[in-house]
Amino acid sequence: MSNQAAQAQPEATTDNLLTMSNVEVVYDKVFLAIKGVSLQVGKGDMVALLGANGAGKSTTLKTISGLLAPERGAVTRGTVEFQGRNILPLGAPARVALGMVHVLEGRRIFEHLTPEDNLLAAFPSRGSRQRFNELKEQVFTYFPRLKERARTKSGYLSGGEQQMLAIGRALMTEPELIMLDEPSLGLAPLLVQEIFAIIREINQQQKVSVLLVEQNASAALEIVRHAYLIENGHVVMDGKAEVLRQNPDVQEFYLGGAGKVDYHNVKHYRRRKRWLA
Template sequence: MTADAAQATGTAPGTILSMSNVEVIYDKVFLAIKGVSLEVGDGQMVALLGGNGAGKSTTLKTISGLLAPERGEVTRGHVHFRGEDLAPLSASQRVQRGLVHVLEGRRIFGHLTPEDNLLAAYPVRGSRARYQQLRDQVFTYFPRLKERSRTKAGYLSGGEQQMLAIGRALMTEPKLLMLDEPSLGLAPVLVEEIFAIIREINANEGVSVLLVEQNAAAALEIAHHAYLVENGHIVMSGEADVLRQNPDVQEFYLGGTGKVDYHNVKHYRRRKRWLA
């Protein structure tokens, strides 16, 4: 983002994505996120942490333009991507701008091979040579997909399907890669492998990453910055190393000591609501 664009949108230079005081309502009744503000810097990896129903997935769908099919709408606030207001843009236009969302649950075409899945994600107007370059890049990051490139994707393991979902996103040449629960349902060894590849993609390709995760320990290992969301509010943010050392985060999101003082749990919840 240029300095002029940053000044016009009220964001800091070097910021690829900014959300400012965003509220989202479903069915014109349920307030899902309440004044969420966050930023992702160029080349930065940011984690968005929280429990079930905290508002993490809604935040990603707000950015990618996928609220409407679920009868959700932004009722307040602004989202800017590379200095441009996203409100007038459709989901497909946002992808064209370089913003791609890997949904929770590994949404791949099970009846197609991994290679055909990659081809389906590649822009129609792209050249054959560029397609082959991007496909080979995906196979370099995920060699297991190359080994199984002619197997129907529905027969891949859960970890391989997650690799394919990320690989499909890379075929669009994203500037910002948003990942919703990539560790969901995977064995710890696979989570470690996939997160290591995400970190490699971020470092090698300069792709910014916004990572939604319930596995806070894994996310904080690879993220530069993190936000903690509870009940639709951002209640804590900071450098990932700082959050990892925070005693409240350790107790409630990193396993803690195993000794829970329920009086302090109630106090912590009250305090988080007050901070929000």
């Protein structure tokens, strides 16, 4: 893939739900975290943002969801549009109201509340009790374990169950776009497969668009249609998932060793610059 193809900015179309164009983010007015990042997510699409730790993946999601300010980050260049609307002037709650939700890394559930109360906390205050019950049952259909433990304090749930709860809580906002930051973190491989299969089921049944941030490139590329590879704040490659799976550099540095990433090699992959040539 040519450098031009890898870094070409997405063209806005009527089918694009989210368009991020040439965005730069600075922390503390000093540190440039992402540098000209462009990506797009279509309606009903599943897209992955891949890369090593510290590459800029989480910052990209926080730029979209409006969570930069608490970490003293700011967009200094570029645009972010959702449903054709510039959302950079909007705060995080207003972006949720528009139809996007961000599941943060590390799950971040309310451990002192039950799963049912966690779901209630995420449900919009303007909604009816009937609608809450409908959405709650929908979540329990996707994640039956949560129904079994609906009245247990969430801090006593397993790591996998807490991740299920974090995703279920996001669904209570009835989003059009759900952004997931490292949902496989700290989970056993079989549980990762289960959760990713449910994410794909939600996408197919609810037509919810998914932007998935992952270090586990092997698992992510199994369920998404398109993927972007980010390194040192730059998008260095993007394309269809099956194309990236066949790329020799992606195979060596992100899919080698049964899906385990050799981060020492990742830091030095650009010496060959095959995908930038």
